[in-house]
Amino acid sequence: xxxxxVRDLPIAARERRRSMRAFARRKSTIAFVMALxxxxxxxxxxxxxxxxxxxxxxxxxxxxxxxxFANFAFLFKRETFWMVxxxxxxxxxxxxxxxxxxxxxxxxxxxxxPTRGQRKWRGMLLVPWVIPPAMSTLAWLWLFDxxxxxxxxxxxxxxxxxxxxxxxxxxxxxxxxxxxxWFGAPFFLIMYLAALKSVPEQLxxxxxxDGANWWQKLWFVTLPMMRNIIAITVLFSLIVTFANFDxxxxxxxxxxxxxxxxxxxxxxKLGIESGDIPxxxxxxxxxxxxxxxxxxFILRGxxxxxxxx
Amino acid sequence: xxxxxxxxxxxxxxxxAAVAAPYIRTSHAxxxxxxxxxxxxxxxxxxxxxxxxxxxxxxxRVDLTIDYITSQGNKLLLTGTAEAQARSGxxxxxxxxWYASAQAKNLEPMDDIVKPLIAExxxxxxxxxxxxxxxxxxxxxxATPGSQVKGPCARIDLFKKHVGLDLTKMYxxxxxxxxxxxxxWTWDNFLLAAEKCFKAGYPFGLGLGETxxxxxxxxxxxAAYGAELVDAKGNITVKSDATRQALEYAKRLVPxxxxxxxxxxxxxxxxxLIAGKGALIMNPPSAWAVAKRDNPKVAEQLWTFPxxxxxxxxxxxxxxxxxxxxKFANNKSAGKSLLTYLxxxxxxxxxxxxxxxxxxxxxxxLRDFKIWAExxxxxxxxxxxxxxxxETVWIAMSPAPTAIAMQMYAQATxxxxxxxxxxxxxxxxxxxxxxxxxxxxxMRA
Numbered sequence: 202x203x204x205x206x207v208r209d210l211p212i213a214a215r216e217r218r219r220s221m222r223a224f225a226r227r228k229s230t231i232a233f234v235m236a237l238x239x240x241x242x243x244x245x246x247x248x249x250x251x252x253x254x255x256x257x258x259x260x261x262x263x264x265x266x267x268x269x270f271a272n273f274a275f276l277f278k279r280e281t282f283w284m285v286x287x288x289x290x291x292x293x294x295x296x297x298x299x300x301x302x303x304x305x306x307x308x309x310x311x312x313x314x315p316t317r318g319q320r321k322w323r324g325m326l327l328v329p330w331v332i333p334p335a336m337s338t339l340a341w342l343w344l345f346d347x348x349x350x351x352x353x354x355x356x357x358x359x360x361x362x363x364x365x366x367x368x369x370x371x372x373x374x375x376x377x378x379x380x381x382x383w384f385g386a387p388f389f390l391i392m393y394l395a396a397l398k399s400v401p402e403q404l405x406x407x408x409x410x411d412g413a414n415w416w417q418k419l420w421f422v423t424l425p426m427m428r429n430i431i432a433i434t435v436l437f438s439l440i441v442t443f444a445n446f447d448x449x450x451x452x453x454x455x456x457x458x459x460x461x462x463x464x465x466x467x468x469x470k471l472g473i474e475s476g477d478i479p480x481x482x483x484x485x486x487x488x489x490x491x492x493x494x495x496x497x498f499i500l501r502g503x504x505x506x507x508x509x510x
Numbered sequence: 511x512x513x514x515x516x517x518x519x520x521x522x523x524x525x526x527a528a529v530a531a532p533y534i535r536t537s538h539a540x541x542x543x544x545x546x547x548x549x550x551x552x553x554x555x556x557x558x559x560x561x562x563x564x565x566x567x568x569x570x571r572v573d574l575t576i577d578y579i580t581s582q583g584n585k586l587l588l589t590g591t592a593e594a595q596a597r598s599g600x601x602x603x604x605x606x607x608w609y610a611s612a613q614a615k616n617l618e619p620m621d622d623i624v625k626p627l628i629a630e631x632x633x634x635x636x637x638x639x640x641x642x643x644x645x646x647x648x649x650x651x652x653a654t655p656g657s658q659v660k661g662p663c664a665r666i667d668l669f670k671k672h673v674g675l676d677l678t679k680m681y682x683x684x685x686x687x688x689x690x691x692x693x694x695w696t697w698d699n700f701l702l703a704a705e706k707c708f709k710a711g712y713p714f715g716l717g718l719g720e721t722x723x724x725x726x727x728x729x730x731x732x733a734a735y736g737a738e739l740v741d742a743k744g745n746i747t748v749k750s751d752a753t754r755q756a757l758e759y760a761k762r763l764v765p766x767x768x769x770x771x772x773x774x775x776x777x778x779x780x781x782x783l784i785a786g787k788g789a790l791i792m793n794p795p796s797a798w799a800v801a802k803r804d805n806p807k808v809a810e811q812l813w814t815f816p817x818x819x820x821x822x823x824x825x826x827x828x829x830x831x832x833x834x835x836x837k838f839a840n841n842k843s844a845g846k847s848l849l850t851y852l853x854x855x856x857x858x859x860x861x862x863x864x865x866x867x868x869x870x871x872x873x874x875x876l877r878d879f880k881i882w883a884e885x886x887x888x889x890x891x892x893x894x895x896x897x898x899x900x901e902t903v904w905i906a907m908s909p910a911p912t913a914i915a916m917q918m919y920a921q922a923t924x925x926x927x928x929x930x931x932x933x934x935x936x937x938x939x940x941x942x943x944x945x946x947x948x949x950x951x952x953m954r955a
Contacts, residue, residue, distance in 0.1 A: 261955065262913075262954055262955055263615070263955070275951075275954060279951055280947065281948070281951075347768075347770035347771075347773045347774055347778055348768065348770065348778060348781060348782055348785075348787065349781070349785075365769060365770045365772075365773065366773075367770070367773035368769065368770035368771070368772045368773035368933075369772075369933075373773070453773070454719075454720060454721070454775070455720070456719055456720045456772070456773065457719070457772040457773060457929055457933070458772075458926050458929045458930065458933075458934065459921075459926070470920065470921065473584060473587060473588060473591055474584065474587070474920040475916060475917040475920040475921060476608070476609075476612040476913070476916050476917070476920075477917065478591070478595075
């Protein structure tokens, strides 16, 4: 019956149907269809809020009038805003640097632990990363508590002065960076460990035959082989750290005197607590061009190295 | 093929049912009502409110749902903002302090129920009117749960021993305040008391962070010296002798406070008092209530009373809460009926009792409940907690227009000025200039 119907169709219609079937069978089409639910989810949960926040950023304070870029122009004239920019950069860059450094060193230690004991170490070292940061930061808050700091208790027991961990701007900045490093270093550790395991042993053997010492093996073999993974992890971590909210919010709420605010906490302060949603949206959007710039440079480097290879 | 026969009789029955349907009272004839209340921190307080609401719902035949929303992590605030943006959510929502005025354009006018309530329960304090009335109209109903004042809560024994002042004599339980003693209860003598307690090893626990407890007591201090950062017309008035005086006072007080007060949040002062480390904090009696459980010996020595007086008067910090009905609510009439019911004297008394005396009704005629005279130990500790003397209930940053004041309050402009001149080592002039620049930023429309 179906064959009869097909036979009766005009040639053009049959051609169309065949090409449709071929289109549906193409790998790229199947891949697209399978990825469609994810694309739709991202569109709904990421793209829509992003465009909505751009829309909000163009409204006046009472959200009744379109003001274009006036909110950004206003922000750029505020001293506190530039202080937040500076703090966010200090926070993100120093935290990512130390996370990468600690992750790299610890990955080497773990890599050299005999295989039997390695799983235990890997599991233990991942603990900070698997605890929800709002919870672990609460524990850190108790350690830094203005009146009942456990660290201060120890310092005083050994005859040293108590440290105003969260009351002094410099110590408070140190505290938020420290907690971020503690939380994020295991991510670098696990990525670098995986990268280390994928470096072919023959390269080290060849280097050893050539008389390379430990440092030269690290510099000329390990690092070049890990360059892409380092770039990707740094980019990813930079994005996440720049957008950090929970650690600063729980530990200091941006204080003292706004000196630990980062973009997200400052946006929350302006948008939600001070009732100026458009200005809060502007602050949070300011991260976007900075991160986009960082992403372009880092990804371009990776692509170039890929092409060279 | 089957055919459905629609007889004349069936048509008449169906028509009659359709016409009569709106007039048949089912168990939920007055429709559905969705309410978002503030999640009270006092155990059991929510249960009493739920029971009262359910009694009302059964009588009014309303299908009522109640959500208790915590203020921890600003969840209540986020809920309000999200519902206003989505124009969907609860019909009735608790709006803490500044958020009734902030959401005024999204809220149903409430003149028709607040005015009769004022006639029934007495006037509301000025701060409630300042926050709840916008452009001459009530935008929300003053709520009992959550409304509080933040006078000093101090140690009777330490004040007697180190300051030589009997707090129970100055503000006796069940009787008016002693005029001679309260006349001497000034910010100048407060400073002397702070110094004596500091030297005795029990510093006053007054935060200078960016949360409400810190901003509120500094707001009272500024008001007592007549220091307005922005006036009622929206003019920046921070550059004044009054501000300078208040800051000079703060500069003298800060050395007698714990060194880490710049990092304190709203829990820090409570912990300070409950642990027995300090002689005074400025807070609602939540610290006393927790001390009853965690450190009864300290609780037995606590007394709550009004703030000291300054050159321009005695100002006790007050934070009223409100109940608002969204303009987009589905059942406004049921919402108004519920809020009216919850504001009647007999109901308010039950709510205050359920909160252990923590909640302070905004209506002046509702400040004589026996709970405040009876609570203890020590008995009468809360008698002078509800404002009933010469004090003015005040919110920091008033009388600036609320849209500006809310930003000043959220960004703690007053405590930051003190932090700058003390911890930061800046001059008073520089701190005032900084504040003026910040305030200019808050003026944008």
